Amino acid sequence: MTLRVNDLSVLLGGVTIVREINLMLEAGEIVMLLGPNGAGKSTLLKALSGELPFQGQVAMAGRELADWAPSQLARHRAVMPQKVDVNFPLTVEEVVAMGRPRTSRGKPDTIIDRLMTELDIAHLRYRMVPGLSGGEQQRVQLARVLGQILDASGPRLLLLDECTSALDPSHQQLVMEVIQRLAKEQGITVLAIVHDLNLAAQFADRLVVMQAGRCFCEGGAHDVLTHSVLKAVYGYRARIISLPEGYPLVVPLGSGSAQMASGNPSCRQAS
Template sequence: MISVADFNLTLNGKAILQQVSVAIEAGEVFVILGPNGAGKSSLLKVLAGEFEAYKPAVQFHQRPLSSYAPRELAQLRAVMPQAVHLDFPFLAEEVVSMAIPYVGKAEVNRRVDEALALFDVRHLAQRNYLTLSGGEQQRVQLARVLAQILTAAKQAEQTGGLPPLLLLDECTSSLDLAHQQQVFKVLRRLARAVKMAVVAVLHDLNLASHYADRALLLSEGKIVQQGPIHQVLTQSTIEAVYQTPVEIIERPDRYPVIVPL
């Protein structure tokens, strides 16, 4: 669905990513892992097309990213950055509706409602976004990015249109335990149901172990390991990359748990 091959990213003379090749498929939850400063967010930004000069190198649905018109791209893929700063007192539902400026009012209301409900923030629809807690704001932002591609998702399911893509940078960093699980359950369900692809930068290895299909482990801008999640999350690899001892607890019929020692 989206891919780069043998990709190098250099910013201000510094090599940020080196020889990165990755191909994300429709219907999967793909996580990007690695220590701080490994280049995870940069890779996500490359896929999001934030570096103008590198857009031709990114293939999205068999076309270079640079060949898409802004609106065409917006309907097929949404991006949630690590942090969103908003200084104006919009209602939560208005924040979500900003993602879909080109559809009619009734359709906006329906989609906003659906997106808010998916992330358990429907009851906050009429609240001032600035008065919400960090976790609530994050869930409203998740609803916003999902609302943006909801139509493409429905079309992909019903008429076999191009499935959409979600790019998420640490989208659960402010969430409590239950909501972290709930968010990834929703994301995985959508990935399966409508063949949507989810690419998430994550720090929590256990969330990755629980919900991801495949993973890419980065260190200092290079790929250390890539593949099915449980082939990536091995004790030796984690210890080498994160420079800290861990134990992996294998459990029958459950995802393995990673415990730092």
């Protein structure tokens, strides 16, 4: 068991944002968090990444998070925030290297090269990060985050907050395939917030759907991505097609409210 979350709640300014979450994550498992905006996904991830205080127990490899030394934890838990703004002239290589533990002087770090090649940023190596596109910057940050835990031994947890949001479709596939391969080959556990339901269906071993701070339901893509769940959580109508590849495809049919608003202008005036 890489990560065990018991009764986790997060209170911010007297408001309970996340309520009584229970989660078990095995080594090599990819679990994706779904849910509407404001459901508490990012708050849950921030609690697990040590940014926010929480109530309840979170244990990694059977040891409470608070019992880990921060520098040791950094080699076993890596976090990719939703947005990382870089305002200073750092090169791609410098940012990726920040995730790496200190190496002996002058010894080239082969993991940096490998990750940059795999994530298709090797050609940007000496470019300044502030000058890159959003998608390129996202891949740079992901390389930094992966390098942090890649060669550590023992349990490893990767927390990703919308790590593909700025990527074009082909790079989304590339990045998710890299993450999937690392999970399966290296036993890295992945907990990722995703908004693209089809990306989740394609790559997740398990989906957890959150709504209003609680866990609404969890399970495989076929169990979770159903008409009733999508309707209840997102208020969203969709056609769900079972693909021969073994995962469902969700085709949106528009939200009811938007249709109403566009079909009847007086509706918007009234509100």
